[in-house]
Amino acid sequence: MRYKIVTTMGPGGYEAYGRRFLESMGRHWPGASLEVYTHDVNQLEHPGATIKRLEDTNGWQKIRVMLPDGKDGPSLAYAFKAIALAESVEPSLDWIGFIDADVEIMQNVSDADIATLFDNSFDLTYLWRKAVRESEGSWIGFNLQTPAGASLLADFYGMYVSGEFAHFRKPHDNAILDRLVAIHRAHGLRVCNLAEGALGLDAFHQSPLARFAVHYKGPNKDVVADPGAMVPGRYELLCNFVRQVAHRVERDSVYLLEVGTWNGSRAIQMANAAFEAGAKSVYYLGFDTFDQGNDRVFEGHTKPHASVDVVRGRLENFARVMARKGLTFCPNLVMGDSTATLPGVSADLMYDFAYIDGGHSYPTTKSDYESLKHIPYIVFDDVLNEEEGAPEGPRRVLEEIDDRQVRIIRTGDPYAGLEGDIGFGLVVHPDKPLLEITTSIQVQPKHSVDPTEQIESIRLNSNAERVEWLKTSQAHSKTALLVSAGPSLKESLPAVREAWLNGATIFAVKHAVPTLMAASIYPEYVVLLDPRPPSAKSTHGIGRAELIESIAPTTTALVATITNPETVELVRRSGSARLLMWHHVSSTNLGVELPELHRGLVVRGGTCAATCMPALASIMGFRRFKFFGYDFCYPADTQQDGIEQKLMEVRVGQNGPPLKTTGELVAAMQDLQTILPWMIQQNFTVEFFGGGAGPMIWHEMAEEYRAPGEYVEE
Numbered sequence: 001m002r003y004k005i006v007t008t009m010g011p012g013g014y015e016a017y018g019r020r021f022l023e024s025m026g027r028h029w030p031g032a033s034l035e036v037y038t039h040d041v042n043q044l045e046h047p048g049a050t051i052k053r054l055e056d057t058n059g060w061q062k063i064r065v066m067l068p069d070g071k072d073g074p075s076l077a078y079a080f081k082a083i084a085l086a087e088s089v090e091p092s093l094d095w096i097g098f099i100d101a102d103v104e105i106m107q108n109v110s111d112a113d114i115a116t117l118f119d120n121s122f123d124l125t126y127l128w129r130k131a132v133r134e135s136e137g138s139w140i141g142f143n144l145q146t147p148a149g150a151s152l153l154a155d156f157y158g159m160y161v162s163g164e165f166a167h168f169r170k171p172h173d174n175a176i177l178d179r180l181v182a183i184h185r186a187h188g189l190r191v192c193n194l195a196e197g198a199l200g201l202d203a204f205h206q207s208p209l210a211r212f213a214v215h216y217k218g219p220n221k222d223v224v225a226d227p228g229a230m231v232p233g234r235y236e237l238l239c240n241f242v243r244q245v246a247h248r249v250e251r252d253s254v255y256l257l258e259v260g261t262w263n264g265s266r267a268i269q270m271a272n273a274a275f276e277a278g279a280k281s282v283y284y285l286g287f288d289t290f291d292q293g294n295d296r297v298f299e300g301h302t303k304p305h306a307s308v309d310v311v312r313g314r315l316e317n318f319a320r321v322m323a324r325k326g327l328t329f330c331p332n333l334v335m336g337d338s339t340a341t342l343p344g345v346s347a348d349l350m351y352d353f354a355y356i357d358g359g360h361s362y363p364t365t366k367s368d369y370e371s372l373k374h375i376p377y378i379v380f381d382d383v384l385n386e387e388e389g390a391p392e393g394p395r396r397v398l399e400e401i402d403d404r405q406v407r408i409i410r411t412g413d414p415y416a417g418l419e420g421d422i423g424f425g426l427v428v429h430p431d432k433p434l435l436e437i438t439t440s441i442q443v444q445p446k447h448s449v450d451p452t453e454q455i456e457s458i459r460l461n462s463n464a465e466r467v468e469w470l471k472t473s474q475a476h477s478k479t480a481l482l483v484s485a486g487p488s489l490k491e492s493l494p495a496v497r498e499a500w501l502n503g504a505t506i507f508a509v510k511h512a513v514p515t516l517m518a519a520s521i522y523p524e525y526v527v528l529l530d531p532r533p534p535s536a537k538s539t540h541g542i543g544r545a546e547l548i549e550s551i552a553p554t555t556t557a558l559v560a561t562i563t564n565p566e567t568v569e570l571v572r573r574s575g576s577a578r579l580l581m582w583h584h585v586s587s588t589n590l591g592v593e594l595p596e597l598h599r600g601l602v603v604r605g606g607t608c609a610a611t612c613m614p615a616l617a618s619i620m621g622f623r624r625f626k627f628f629g630y631d632f633c634y635p636a637d638t639q640q641d642g643i644e645q646k647l648m649e650v651r652v653g654q655n656g657p658p659l660k661t662t663g664e665l666v667a668a669m670q671d672l673q674t675i676l677p678w679m680i681q682q683n684f685t686v687e688f689f690g691g692g693a694g695p696m697i698w699h700e701m702a703e704e705y706r707a708p709g710e711y712v713e714e
């Protein structure tokens with residue numbers, strides 16, 4: 001097998017992580033032919049690697065001419081991977097692989113690893129993330145022996161070198177490659193997703209690469225990518241329990257046990273939680289059938305079987321990284337059916353916490369619990385209410401426990417194909433105080449109007465006379481002020497005014513318009529997305545019609561086609577400067593084949609106008625955003641009277657204060673949790689003003705994020 005490994009490095013990259021990568025390659029993968037492409041750095045040299053400058057390539061020169069100002073928008077950086085890969089191709093190569101340089105090779109790369117990365121039964125190996133429906137670009141392997149693999153790489157390069165990439169809404173390398181893969185697949189491309197079944201954002205460590213390599217994140221590139229990013233919400237509750245147990249054990253070492261280790265993500269997430277709580281050593285014992293496999297239908301789970309070698313390697317690598325920080329992580333894995341492997345050793349297992357998430361049949365769950373019931377704190381996963389197709393083990397076993405404190409916690413996480421959500425079962429020894437239960441509320445947004453009526457609105461609005469559609473614009477450097485109607489907007493008005501007077505553009509939800517206009521601030525855009533008739537009072541208790549009529553003539557209304565046609569008529573009569581239409585993607589029209597959806601832009605935003613504004617502004621070319629009034633909660637002294645929806649209390653993160661809110665606003669918070677990672681991924685500049693949930697969610701998600709600096713011409 002003749003293959004080459006390619007990577008790229010930018011300014012400061014060699015010092016920050018590149019040297020570590022190259023040295024680790026030399027130590028553990030000496031047989032690899034390695035080619036590094038640098039940009040914006042002086043000539044580098046490193047033994048064992050061929051180092052070239054991207055600036056010296058034809059591709060760079062061509063693309064650079066097409067992007068003369070290089071500011072914002074589609075940038076040269078999106079093309080680096082494609083240029084480096086295409087430039088490295090030689091006729092003698094069988095495969096070519098790209099790996100991110102912020103990776104460290106931790107263990108010797110074996111022939112079996114190489115055969116997996118460059119599996120000749122495929123044309124492409126890569127890492128697909130279903131959570132964001134996008135690949136992770138830290139690994140891509142192209143099979144150059146097959147026309148399908150070679151022409152995919154040629155097209156990847158061609159997309160950039162032809163300038164075509166600039167016409168895509170998402171022109172960065174992952175998105176362009178995904179688009180090409182979708183097309184080439186239809187023509188027979190054989191694709192191997194190395195991260196089959198992966199949850200969340202980090203696919204790298206859920207692939208065979210994890211056996212021998214670590215992918216770092218963070219500004220100093222010294223933190224292993226977080227297995228908890230964008231995974232189902234209940235895992236945060238699991239970590240919360242682990243933190244509490246770690247606090248309670250009153251020693252430096254914490255003992256964690258898991259039945260159903262799967263790919264090791266929860267082992268690392270739970271260990272991180274224990275370290276956060278102050279543990280200096282974490283001992284982890286995991287049981288799984290791993291490569292031996294078992295009857296997944298009988299055991300009621302859908303996860304692909306994990307390889308014990310890969311998971312062991314992953315946990316050992318994590319242990320090495322923690323050791324450099326002075327912390328001990330001691331993993332131990334037992335392969336086999338837990339009904340056979342657990343009972344024999346159970347009495348010796350003096351563990352602090354057990355997570356039972358292996359086989360979900362009744363006999364297996366029962367046997368696991370019987371072996372572990374002496375452990376003071378136990379959490380069962382997948383406790384489902386009785387329903388056709390729901391695994392019965394965890395529920396039935398919990399029902400039978402009468403000598404422990406038992407709590408069932410609804411987590412809101414969906415279970416594929418079932419109506420009911422996934423519950424956690426917490427079982428605490430009678431001598432121990434119960435753990436505090438802080439659930440992350442998940443709201444399944446309900447339609448405020450019958451879906452068929454919404455489809456009718458889409459038809460009527462799209463086919464009305466004089467429809468003008470919103471269009472995609474080239475990226476630019478103006479700032480979008482996204483203004484929602486939370487209570488903190490009033491105190492943020494001076495900041496809104498200052499930015500607006502300095503040339504920023506205001507996008508407002510309709511409830512924010514009166515507050516802005518009372519302060520003589522006239523938004524350029526108001527976003528309307530409400531299928532309910534204008535005659536009804538809004539959730540804020542204000543007449544919708546009144547709000548529409550107050551829109552200033554200088555304001556352009558950005559109206560989703562699901563908006564009630566009566567509202568649209570009111571907008572036309574209100575004399576707003578312009579009315580631009582767009583389609584809102586929701587569960588109503590997702591999957592519905594409407595010819596109208598082929599006319600006009602379909603925008604994937606959140607459930608309300610406020611959480612659609614980032615996507616709308618980005619379509620219009622904005623890359624810099626300031627958020628105001630994204631409280632998504634009411635002042636602390638608000639009473640239920642006068643509020644249509646039921647008030648509830650939620651917290652953002654572990655230590656956030658209680659916020660008074662409603663289900664509709666919690667849905668908006670959930671939207672932000674999806675939209676903000678996308679904005680980070682796009683390298684957007686984001687700033688939150690005011691109070692409430694929005695700034696807290698941003699702070700939680702973007703602690704380590706720094707938007708890129710301004711472009712400087714050398």
Ligand SMILES: C[S@@+](CC[C@H](N)C(=O)[O-])C[C@H]1O[C@@H](n2cnc3c(N)ncnc32)[C@H](O)[C@@H]1O
Nearest residue numbers: 260262266288289299301303337338357358359
């Ligand atoms: C739902 S997955 C576990 C997910 C994991 N705990 C997590 O949170 O990421 C179930 C795992 O249990 C394992 N398993 C199923 N039946 C088992 C049995 N009888 N003995 C041991 N492991 C079993 C499967 O191989 C699978 O990896």
